[in-house]
Amino acid sequence: MSRLKLFIPVFVFLAMAVMLWRGLYLDPRTLPSVLIDKPLPEFALPTVELGDRVMGKADLPDEPFLLNVWGSYCLPCLQENPILMAAAEKNVVPIVGVNYKDKLNLAQAWLDDNGSPFEFSILDENGRLGIDLGVYGAPETFVVDGQGVIRYKHIGVIDYKAWDEEIMPAVEQVRAEAGQ
Amino acid sequence: MMSGMWKTGALFLALVLWSAPALMPEGTGSGAAYAAVDTFEFETDEQQRRFRRMSDEFRCPMCQNTSLTGSNGGVAEDLRREIYLMIMDGKTDEEIEQFMFERYGDFVFYRPRLMWQTLLLWFGPLLFLLLGGWIIVGIVRRAQQNKVQEQVVLNEEEQARLRKLLDTVKDSD
Incomplete structure (x- = not known):
């Protein structure tokens, strides 16, 4: 027993080393979203494209869609735009x-320059x-189901890997559940 | 014997005092510089105090290592505005905390809420204090036991044996 006691520092060291080692590979920027499986919030806001018309939750697609948060000042948004454009052109999934x-004027100019994947x-x-x-x-990009419930959230730029391995599987899963 | 006990007691007290701030987290102690200048008008000092306290205790979701007070990030600015509006709207602290929690989760709290997941965070220092105290008491007890053993008086039989042993050593010289 007292022999084992001598090894306590080693065990403590190993436990700490494992935890710190793991910590090196955690991305501190991915916060778990508390909004997963919660309905989208109510809103009444105009749009970039449609002039004064005020949109609300009822105007959103009634099938699974992506809700993509963007801004003309946002470089990663420019980076992910071609991926979203390709998806929009092939009607893979509606994007709002x-x-x-x-x-407003900067947003309109950005869409004119880079193309709009958005409904x-x-x-x-x-x-x-x-x-x-x-x-x-x-x-930031949300996968929303046909009932307006948030089902998945992706933070940061969508690259091909994120599109293939996160976004589309989430969309497919939501579709599959809706089909049952 | 007595002085040993006194030393243990003093050491233990020192440990308690030293770790006391960890047991009673008061504010974030971040001493964040007031990075942004907001022009919010309050009706009462109480409202202003609550605003200050809450902007200090909510963590900026974007910049991660500063409070809302210390952050110039866009979202921090918006959240300060929302907190201000809610205070002026007569919302209680609990309602404002709930508002923040529903949107940003436990992450935004610099003062973690007391839940079973945060028990270790809240009472870990106390646990380590007790563990340390237990170890110190153990060490002191053992030292005292050793001292007692040193003072053991030999009985006659043992004295005779000791003398005999010493004699053999002398003889071999």
Whole structure:
């Protein structure tokens, strides 16, 4: 017994080493979203594209869709735009934008320059909808089901890997559940 | 014997005092510089105090290592505005905390809420204090036992044996 006691420091060291080693590979930027499986918040906001028309939850697609938070100031949004564009052109999944803390004219110019993958973009100039969505910076992408319930959240840029391994599987799963 | 006990007691007390701040987290102690200048008007000092306290205790979701007070990030600015509006709207602290929790989760609390997942966080220091005290008491007890053993008086038979042993050593010289 007392022999074993001598090894306590070694065990403590090993336990700490394992935890710190794991900590090296955790991404501190991915916060678990508390909004998963919660319905989208209510809103009544105009859009970038449709002039004065005010949109609400009822105007969102009634099939699974992506809600992509973007801004003209956001470089990663530019980076993921081609992936979203390709998906929109092939009608893979509807994409609705949330233009987060941006200026209308800048947002319109960005869409003109880079192309719009969005059905429309909700104009969230003061970031109030963003707060209700638990957003802390563009880009963030939600997978929403046909009932308007948030089912998955991706934080940061969508690259091909994230698209193939996270976004599309989440969409497929939501579709499969809806089909049952 | 007595002085040993006194030393243990003093050491234990020192440990308690030293770790006391960890047992009673008061504010975040971040002493965050007031990075942003907001022009919020309050009706009462109480409202302003609550605003200050809450902006200090909520963590900025974007910049991660600063409070809302210390952050210039866009979302921090928005959240300060929301807190201000809620205070002016007569919302209680609990309602505002709930508002933040529903959107950003436990992450935003610099002062973690007391739940079973955070028990170790809250009472870990106390646990280590007790563990340390237990170890110190153990060490001191053992030292005292050793001292007692040193003072053991030999009985006559043992004295005779000792003398005999010493004699053999002398003889071999």
